[in-house]
Amino acid sequence: MKRTGFLFDERYLLHLPFEGHPESPARLQSIHSRLAVSGVLDKLILINAEIANQRWIEAVHKIQYILRFEEACIMGFPDFDHQDNSICRDTYEIALLAVGGILRVIDEVMNGSLDNAFCAVRPPGHHAEVDTAMGFCYFNNIAIAAKYLQKKWGVGRIGIIDFDVHHGNGTQHTFEGDPTVFYYSIHEHPSFAYPGTGREFETGKGEGVGFTLNSPVLPGRGDDEYKAMILKHLVPAFDSFKPEFILLSAGFDAHESDLMSGVNLTTQGYDFLTDEILKLVDRHTGGRLVSILEGGYNLDVLPILVENHIRRLADI
Ligand SMILES: [Zn+2]
Numbered sequence: 001m002k003r004t005g006f007l008f009d010e011r012y013l014l015h016l017p018f019e020g021h022p023e024s025p026a027r028l029q030s031i032h033s034r035l036a037v038s039g040v041l042d043k044l045i046l047i048n049a050e051i052a053n054q055r056w057i058e059a060v061h062k063i064q065y066i067l068r069f070e071e072a073c074i075m076g077f078p079d080f081d082h083q084d085n086s087i088c089r090d091t092y093e094i095a096l097l098a099v100g101g102i103l104r105v106i107d108e109v110m111n112g113s114l115d116n117a118f119c120a121v122r123p124p125g126h127h128a129e130v131d132t133a134m135g136f137c138y139f140n141n142i143a144i145a146a147k148y149l150q151k152k153w154g155v156g157r158i159g160i161i162d163f164d165v166h167h168g169n170g171t172q173h174t175f176e177g178d179p180t181v182f183y184y185s186i187h188e189h190p191s192f193a194y195p196g197t198g199r200e201f202e203t204g205k206g207e208g209v210g211f212t213l214n215s216p217v218l219p220g221r222g223d224d225e226y227k228a229m230i231l232k233h234l235v236p237a238f239d240s241f242k243p244e245f246i247l248l249s250a251g252f253d254a255h256e257s258d259l260m261s262g263v264n265l266t267t268q269g270y271d272f273l274t275d276e277i278l279k280l281v282d283r284h285t286g287g288r289l290v291s292i293l294e295g296g297y298n299l300d301v302l303p304i305l306v307e308n309h310i311r312r313l314a315d316i
Contacts, residue, residue, distance in 0.1 A: 003045060003115045004117060005044065006118055007117060011094060012120070013025035015088065015122050022136075022260065022297045023123065023124065032120070035310070047104055052103055057096070059144060059147035060144050062131045070092045072092075074089065080138065081132055081134070085136060085138065086136075087138075095138045098139070099139050102141055102142075102145050105290055106145055109288055116290065116291070117289075118309065120306070121141060124136055125138075125144075126162060127169055128170045129169065129170045135194060140170045140174060142292050143171050145247055146160060156180060157182070157241060158243055159182045159285075160175070160182065161246060163185075163249070163251060164187065165261035166194050167198030168183070168187075168198075169195045171185075172198070176202075177207060180211075182211045182237065182241045183213070185215070187216060188218075189218075200216060213233055219262030223268065235276065238284065244284070244285055245289075248292065250291045251295035255267070255270065257301050267304065267308065277289070291313065
């Protein structure tokens with residue numbers, strides 16, 4: 001069994017989009033209650049959130065954007081930048097708590113108190129751009145985590161894997177010119193799939209060419225395509241890049257029962273993804289992995305997928 005951290009905080013439930021919005025507090029409640037009932041929660045090391053220092057948010061986002069987001073919440077606006085990004089007065093603070101909790105988890109992994117961790121955070125982050133909120137995301141949690149690992153802890157090469165069914169446009173754009181952070185995404189494309197980026201020819205810019213890799217999956221496809229692309233694209237790329245730390249944008253909306261996508265990954269398909277990522281972690285990072293919740297909207301399936309994922313991380 002591993003020392004696996006579980007980041008969760010009741011305050012993450014206080015970000016309240018409009019009634020009926022898919023990115024609801026019930027997502028985290030369903031995960032937490034499933035882990036409690038199954039007994040998995042007792043085997044994890046609970047980490048609570050704290051407010052992130054703004055200097056770390058500024059490592060990714062423009063100060064004008066941060067202030068604009070804070071003001072939109074204080075003023076009681078219903079949404080921010082786009083009507084998808086529904087906000088309430090607490091959203092700014094909860095977004096700071098999501099980032100701050102993740103940075104605390106990274107400290108615990110880097111100082112050796114934890115082997116790895118799952119971060120059950122809201123709001124999600126991978127669509128957030130430097131100066132624009134997108135797709136229910138305000139601060140790019142995983143991009144900030146990568147910058148923190150480099151600036152605070154001096155980690156050289158960071159591998160980001162993103163298996164959310166939507167392409168992590170914000171994460172890719174943050175690092176597309178940076179050869180020290182490898183961004184790999186497997187996602188649905190093309191069709192109506194949001195956000196429309198993440199095509200195979202997007203491989204980075206300038207010094208970063210070769211350190212962005214996208215595996216688009218056609219609507220209607222599922223486990224076979226995912227397995228082939230993970231083995232053909234991700235595994236050799238990371239074996240060559242040799243990341244010292246792996247961060248995972250863990251989105252569970254590629255599942256066949258999730259209405260937010262048209263691909264049909266099964267529960268066993270998700271198990272395969274986690275297993276292959278853990279093999280890379282064992283080979284390259286000495287076990288260091290921080291998995292951060294992104295999407296996943298079927299409240300019956302999301303908690304099962306997260307439990308399976310965490311059982312593998314914790315080796316229980
Ligand atoms: Zn998604």
